Amino acid sequence: xxxxxxxxxxxxxxxxxxxxxxxxxxxxxxxxxxxxxxxxxxxxxxxxxxxxxxxxxxxxxxxxxxxxxxxxxxxxxxxxxxxxxxxxxxxxxxxxxxxxxxxxxxxxxxxxxxxxxxxxxxxxxxxxxxxxxxxxxxxxxxxxxxxxxxxxxxxxxxxxxxxxxxxxxxxxxxxxxxxxxxxxxxxxxxxxxxxxxxxxxxxxxxxxxxxxxxxxxxxxx
Amino acid sequence: xxxxxxxxxxxxxxxxxxxxxxxxxxxxxxxxxxxxxxxxxxxxxxxxxxxxxxxxxxxxxxxxxxxxxxxxxxxxxxxxxxxxxxxxxxxxxxxxxxxxxxxxxxxxxxxxxxxxxxxxxxxxxx
Numbered sequence: 001x002x003x004x005x006x007x008x009x010x011x012x013x014x015x016x017x018x019x020x021x022x023x024x025x026x027x028x029x030x031x032x033x034x035x036x037x038x039x040x041x042x043x044x045x046x047x048x049x050x051x052x053x054x055x056x057x058x059x060x061x062x063x064x065x066x067x068x069x070x071x072x073x074x075x076x077x078x079x080x081x082x083x084x085x086x087x088x089x090x091x092x093x094x095x096x097x098x099x100x101x102x103x104x105x106x107x108x109x110x111x112x113x114x115x116x117x118x119x120x121x122x123x124x125x126x127x128x129x130x131x132x133x134x135x136x137x138x139x140x141x142x143x144x145x146x147x148x149x150x151x152x153x154x155x156x157x158x159x160x161x162x163x164x165x166x167x168x169x170x171x172x173x174x175x176x177x178x179x180x181x182x183x184x185x186x187x188x189x190x191x192x193x194x195x196x197x198x199x200x201x202x203x204x205x206x207x208x209x210x211x212x213x214x215x216x217x218x219x220x221x
Numbered sequence: 222x223x224x225x226x227x228x229x230x231x232x233x234x235x236x237x238x239x240x241x242x243x244x245x246x247x248x249x250x251x252x253x254x255x256x257x258x259x260x261x262x263x264x265x266x267x268x269x270x271x272x273x274x275x276x277x278x279x280x281x282x283x284x285x286x287x288x289x290x291x292x293x294x295x296x297x298x299x300x301x302x303x304x305x306x307x308x309x310x311x312x313x314x315x316x317x318x319x320x321x322x323x324x325x326x327x328x329x330x331x332x333x334x335x336x337x338x339x340x341x342x343x344x345x346x347x
Binding site: 021040062065068113115 | 231232234235238239241242245276277278279301303304324325326328
């Protein structure tokens with residue numbers, strides 16, 4: 001086992017752990033809201049037993065809140081399931097737009113805690129490549145994590161995918177403080193280990209405030 | 222005297238429902254969703270206890286405890302959290318957090334803790 005493999009394994013495990021922790025926190029938050037609203041219904045019921053009339057509008061609002069939270073939890077679990085399935089196959093044909101959508105959804109809590117908005121810009125057509133879904137998600141997540149520290153006052157990271165002649169490109173935009181954010185080495189050993197396995201390259205344009213990940217049309221693992 | 226509680230969590234649907242249940246149990250509750258608003262309120266008004274989420278936008282939970290204790294050293298802090306590592310729990314206690322309650326919280330356990338925390342601080346102050 002060489003050093004690069006160790007870094008990659010640790011990076012992948014850390015990614016899996018961070019995403020699992022984040023999703024479980026979100027689910028706990030949803031459960032807490034449902035718990036409080038169910039508790040309120042219980043309180044109203046106790047009050048009704050003592051002769052205080054129920055307010056139908058209030059009951060309707062509570063039911064709507066619970067249904068909203070159930071839809072939220074369903075979305076979280078769907079994304080978690082998609083993410084868990086990314087390790088099913090070492091490599092497969094993926095649409096980069098769908099990978100970006102998933103990473104943005106999985107990163108929304110991290111972004112919210114840092115007060116950063118994520119803007120996924122639509123691509124006109126599918127951006128299909130043969131790659132490793134899991135390592136690709138991991139690399140985009142790490143670059144996004146770095147990009148969130150480079151937004152400056154705008155506090156927005158824009159992302160989109162585009163097809164190139166010899167592959168595909170993921171572009172992170174609106175990084176007004178990119179020069180300031182890059183005090184330390186970037187990409188670090190973590191990103192480098194993933195770039196190596198994905199046969200990809202990262203480049204930074206400090207003036208335009210953009211980061212590019214260039215990916216080949218296909219890789220073999 | 223009713224306990225004066227500042228309830229802080231960035232989930233609006235959570236704070237509103239919990240505040241209503243706490244009020245039904247005899248507490249004076251101000252429910253807010255912004256940490257910076259919480260710091261402003263603690264500077265300007267008097268609260269016995271703040272019940273707050275540990276992980277929120279704007280400010281790290283540990284930083285928030287430090288700042289709240291700097292503004293009002295007598296303020297009792299009860300943390301609400303989905304999960305917290307043992308290290309975070311110890312650090313939070315060392316910084317002055319009184320207690321930590323896991324979400325989803327049982328309202329009667331939480332209100333008991335608020336009352337006991339308030340009684341203890343009253344005893345120490347008088």
